[in-house]
Amino acid sequence: MGRSPCCSKVGLKRGPWSAEEDDLLKDYLHKHGEGQWRSLPKKAGLLRCGKSCRLRWMNYLRPGIVRGNITADEEDLIVRLHALLGNRWSLIAGRLPGRTDNEIKNYWNTHLFKKITAAGGRNRGFLGASEKNIPAAGNSSAVGTDPEKKVYLPKPMRVSSSELFSRTESYDSLASKTSSCGSPEEWPPLFHLQGGGDGGEEEDFFTVPMVHCLDSMSEDDVNRVYDEYLQLL
DNA sequence: AAAGGAGTCAACCGCCTATTA
DNA sequence: GTAATAGGCGGTTGACTCCTT
Numbered sequence: 001m002g003r004s005p006c007c008s009k010v011g012l013k014r015g016p017w018s019a020e021e022d023d024l025l026k027d028y029l030h031k032h033g034e035g036q037w038r039s040l041p042k043k044a045g046l047l048r049c050g051k052s053c054r055l056r057w058m059n060y061l062r063p064g065i066v067r068g069n070i071t072a073d074e075e076d077l078i079v080r081l082h083a084l085l086g087n088r089w090s091l092i093a094g095r096l097p098g099r100t101d102n103e104i105k106n107y108w109n110t111h112l113f114k115k116i117t118a119a120g121g122r123n124r125g126f127l128g129a130s131e132k133n134i135p136a137a138g139n140s141s142a143v144g145t146d147p148e149k150k151v152y153l154p155k156p157m158r159v160s161s162s163e164l165f166s167r168t169e170s171y172d173s174l175a176s177k178t179s180s181c182g183s184p185e186e187w188p189p190l191f192h193l194q195g196g197g198d199g200g201e202e203e204d205f206f207t208v209p210m211v212h213c214l215d216s217m218s219e220d221d222v223n224r225v226y227d228e229y230l231q232l233l
Numbered sequence: 234a235a236a237g238g239a240g241t242c243a244a245c246c247g248c249c250t251a252t253t254a
Numbered sequence: 255g256t257a258a259t260a261g262g263c264g265g266t267t268g269a270c271t272c273c274t275t
Binding site for chain 2: 256257258259260261262263264265266267268269270271272273274275
Binding site for chain 2: 051052055060102106107110
């Protein structure tokens with residue numbers, strides 16, 4: 001049986017968007033704002049799936065989108081963030097103003113992955129979390145070359161809402177907005193050694209920074225965390 | 234000039250999570 | 255607490271372009 005599709009595909013147009021469709025979508029969103037994606041196509045007069053409209057807006061029509069070549073600085077940042085976060089494209093995109101997750105994902109798959117392969121995956125920053133077989137977010141299984149040390153990735157947070165987590169916000173203001181972070185004094189050190197286990201034998205493990213905290217970090221902080229992170233693996 | 238291969242990237246698909254009823 | 259719904263995300267596909275032979 002499977003799940004029901006997000007919308008009926010019958011009679012809907014697929015494939016590349018025309019300029020007319022772009023205009024219709026832009027006009028509608030300028031007047032009514034984002035949201036209600038499922039009902040949007042009908043209201044805007046588009047023969048498209050709501051998801052398709054959202055994707056088109058987010059990746060190409062939204063104001064502030066930067067088109068064009070990825071700069072060397074951006075590439076370096078992508079590599080570093082990927083090493084920290086793995087394939088969390090939306091999080092990585094959040095630190096690259098104007099870039100979209102789809103664009104970064106494509107860039108990684110077409111340009112950077114080849115570089116990594118060519119470099120044998122040994123260079124700094126060219127071994128992402130996924131390549132290191134770090135468990136998926138929320139997975140409690142441990143990894144790492146040192147069996148005594150276990151490194152866990154935090155459960156990812158969705159930070160797509162720029163009004164909730166602005167890139168420019170301070171550590172304190174960010175903390176005050178999110179219950180999952182708690183107050184700043186409650187936040188763990190970047191790599192906090194914890195005792196734990198399910199009431200059985202004690203085990204130690206490290207945590208990496210919560211991803212939404214990372215979003216407010218400076219460039220230097222990201223680099224420092226990255227170096228600390230590598231030392232653990 | 235033509236054919237085939239490789240590269241690129243926009244768009245789709247299906248799953249997961251958050252929210253709402 | 256549960257089900258339904260909507261939004262968001264990463265993986266993948268396929269059409270198009272460019273390059274090589």
